[in-house]
Amino acid sequence: xxxxxxxxxxxxxxxxxxxxxxxxxxxxxxxxxxxxxxxxxxxxxxxxxxxxxxxxxxxxxxxxxxxxxxxxxxxxxxxxxxxxxxxxxxxxxxxxxxxxxxxxxxxxxxxxxxxxxxxxxxxxxxxxxxxxxxxxxxxxxxxxxxxxxxxxxxxxxxxxxxxxxxxx
Amino acid sequence: xxxxxxxxxxxxxxxxxxxxxxxxxxxxxxxxxxxxxxxxxxxxxxxxxxxxxxxxxxxxxxxxxxxxxxxxxxxxxxxxxxxxxxxxxxxxxxxxxxxxxxxxxxxxxxxxxxxxxxxxxxxxxxxxxxxxxxxxxxxxxxxxxxxxxxxxxxxxxxxxxxxxxxxx
Numbered sequence: 001x002x003x004x005x006x007x008x009x010x011x012x013x014x015x016x017x018x019x020x021x022x023x024x025x026x027x028x029x030x031x032x033x034x035x036x037x038x039x040x041x042x043x044x045x046x047x048x049x050x051x052x053x054x055x056x057x058x059x060x061x062x063x064x065x066x067x068x069x070x071x072x073x074x075x076x077x078x079x080x081x082x083x084x085x086x087x088x089x090x091x092x093x094x095x096x097x098x099x100x101x102x103x104x105x106x107x108x109x110x111x112x113x114x115x116x117x118x119x120x121x122x123x124x125x126x127x128x129x130x131x132x133x134x135x136x137x138x139x140x141x142x143x144x145x146x147x148x149x150x151x152x153x154x155x156x157x158x159x160x161x162x163x164x165x166x167x168x
Numbered sequence: 169x170x171x172x173x174x175x176x177x178x179x180x181x182x183x184x185x186x187x188x189x190x191x192x193x194x195x196x197x198x199x200x201x202x203x204x205x206x207x208x209x210x211x212x213x214x215x216x217x218x219x220x221x222x223x224x225x226x227x228x229x230x231x232x233x234x235x236x237x238x239x240x241x242x243x244x245x246x247x248x249x250x251x252x253x254x255x256x257x258x259x260x261x262x263x264x265x266x267x268x269x270x271x272x273x274x275x276x277x278x279x280x281x282x283x284x285x286x287x288x289x290x291x292x293x294x295x296x297x298x299x300x301x302x303x304x305x306x307x308x309x310x311x312x313x314x315x316x317x318x319x320x321x322x323x324x325x326x327x328x329x330x331x332x333x334x335x336x
Contacts, residue, residue: 011198011268012268012272012277013198013268014195014268015272015273017191023182026181027185031323034326035329036326045323087329088267088271089267091266091292091294092260094294094330094331096181096185097180097181098180098259099256099259100183101180101313102253103253107314107315108314108315109315109316110180110316110320111179111310111312111323111324112310112313113309114309114311115299115307116305116307116308120298122297123297123298124259124294124297125297126259126262126294128283128290128291129290129293130288130291132300135262135292138284140281141281141284142279143279143280145273145278145279145280147275147276147278149278152279155202158203158204159202160201160202160203161202161203161250162198162201162202162261163262163281
């Protein structure tokens with residue numbers, strides 16, 4: 001039921017969420033970036049029930065985020081590989097990692113992005129690739145696109161603080 | 169059950185996901201950035217069952233991402249406002265929005281981030297605030313932090329493609 005509701009929304013955030021389906025799916029994508037490809041590897045890493053893992057992998061394949069490759073016919077064995085849209089989920093994972101480290105790692109991060117040469121932790125920040133400027137108001141704004149519905153236009157008309165500059 | 173599993177993980181992505189709890193919670197945070205504060209406003213925007221909305225708002229308050237302010241004692245009425253950690257979820261939402269627009273908006277984006285002066289759509293990209301350089305290998309790497317467990321060290325030792333440079 002919930003998935004249907006989300007699919008009907010035009011909001012790109014809702015649609016993106018619909019494609020990754022559930023928390024497990026995001027952690028499966030995380031592990032795919034770590035090089036895991038086989039069912040047993042995902043299961044060991046996640047401690048997930050086999051039936052649940054099967055469903056999540058099927059969903060990710062159906063959503064076009066993982067590609068299934070059969071590497072052994074008998075017994076049937078498949079591996080799972082990130083597609084281009086799956087690899088493009090990278091900035092979401094990086095942003096989640098940075099947020100989790102900033103707020104929910106009281107004992108210190110378990111893993112962090114660091115500058116390779118110095119080991120200094122990175123401070124992820126979003127910019128516009130074309131201009132190099134931070135994605136922050138008033139330089140940047142949310143605007144309706146060709147797919148905007150009356151509902152999304154109404155939401156936009158209320159304004160947003162999504163692009164308000166973050167305190168340093 | 170699932171929430172308990174996630175909370176026990178040290179991975180910052182898993183912990184971050186645990187704090188936002190469910191898809192609905194992410195859309196509630198989205199709407200909070202759009203200026204919504206009242207129960208009825210969230211309900212109308214999301215088309216969510218009242219009981220579910222109550223639970224999700226309670227969870228977000230308990231997780232420290234929303235603050236509840238009682239503005240009327242009788243009848244009891246409360247409004248909900250982003251906390252500092254809640255506002256800091258911004259980059260995750262922006263990254264999700266960009267991903268949803270790139271891959272799941274065949275009719276064109278319903279909403280997009282644009283440069284205010286020109287209307288040109290932004291291309292969000294993550295950089296290191298300190299150096300201004302893209303968060304990409306080989307300049308940047310994942311490294312274990314003080315909170316790393318043997319499991320997280322083992323995962324890191326396998327390498328990652330999370331920071332592999334994206335094709336332009």
